[in-house]
Amino acid sequence: SGNNWGYGKENGPSLWHKQYPTAKGSRQSPIDIVPHQLSHDPSLGPIVPNYDQCTSLNISNNGHSVAVEFDDSDDRSVIRGGPLDNPYRLKQFHFHWGGKGCHGSEHTVAGNSYASELHLVHWNAVKYKTYEEAATAPNGLAVLGIFLQTGDDHRWLHTITDALYMVKFKGSVTDFKGFNPKCLLPSSLHYWTYLGSLTTPPLHESVIWIILKEPISVSERQLSKFRMLLSTGEEEDQRIHMENNFRPPQPLKGRRVRSSV
Ligand SMILES: Cc1ccnc(S(N)(=O)=O)n1
Numbered sequence: 001s002g003n004n005w006g007y008g009k010e011n012g013p014s015l016w017h018k019q020y021p022t023a024k025g026s027r028q029s030p031i032d033i034v035p036h037q038l039s040h041d042p043s044l045g046p047i048v049p050n051y052d053q054c055t056s057l058n059i060s061n062n063g064h065s066v067a068v069e070f071d072d073s074d075d076r077s078v079i080r081g082g083p084l085d086n087p088y089r090l091k092q093f094h095f096h097w098g099g100k101g102c103h104g105s106e107h108t109v110a111g112n113s114y115a116s117e118l119h120l121v122h123w124n125a126v127k128y129k130t131y132e133e134a135a136t137a138p139n140g141l142a143v144l145g146i147f148l149q150t151g152d153d154h155r156w157l158h159t160i161t162d163a164l165y166m167v168k169f170k171g172s173v174t175d176f177k178g179f180n181p182k183c184l185l186p187s188s189l190h191y192w193t194y195l196g197s198l199t200t201p202p203l204h205e206s207v208i209w210i211i212l213k214e215p216i217s218v219s220e221r222q223l224s225k226f227r228m229l230l231s232t233g234e235e236e237d238q239r240i241h242m243e244n245n246f247r248p249p250q251p252l253k254g255r256r257v258r259s260s261v
């Protein structure tokens, strides 16, 4: 069936093209960002995330990552500005990470990867009626990518890592109200931006990527809690830990990566 892709030897990123030919498309993500080859675009204004009235609903384990979903029935939590010509509504955020001591970010910077990468997924509700419609439209989505590096404990990440035991198994979901992702943003909102795709199947080429230059710091202890998540269901006897759930960088194919200030 169509949903047996994963990150293992038998079903990993190098094989996704068999089921999802878009994998070999012209605007695939992630990419390696090479700062000194960038064009700094003075017309690029600041990005303005506005998550104040945001309404988180639940946290879930979909077998590939752990995601926090938001009520996206109105424009309470949106991101605007920068390369975006409309406000984009926050739909969910999720993470990608490595194995113990390994790196797990999807985008890399001058060939260097970070321990993990947080993706806040937004959709253009001005031009499209649903997230699903936006997800298949060119530039229907805007994903804000934030690098996580290992260092001190992150003051607010514990609210998420403390809830992970409740969604240990693939397919589990539990209430997760009142979480404001503003607390996960670094102090600087300087960014790189380029046109790309979803980094997991169906790999739709519908994403305006906005990658923050400044990583946030989380402790190895906090990161290790992500690795106790399972990519297998409660009823399965084989327990596979969820780790190294990242796609490697894809060919740039002539795309321009722009830099805010
Ligand atoms: C919601 C969603 C689906 C697929 N891929 C992504 S990602 N990793 O490009 O942000 N997000």
Ligand SMILES: [Zn+2]
Binding pocket: 094, 095, 096, 119, 199
């Ligand atoms: Zn992602």
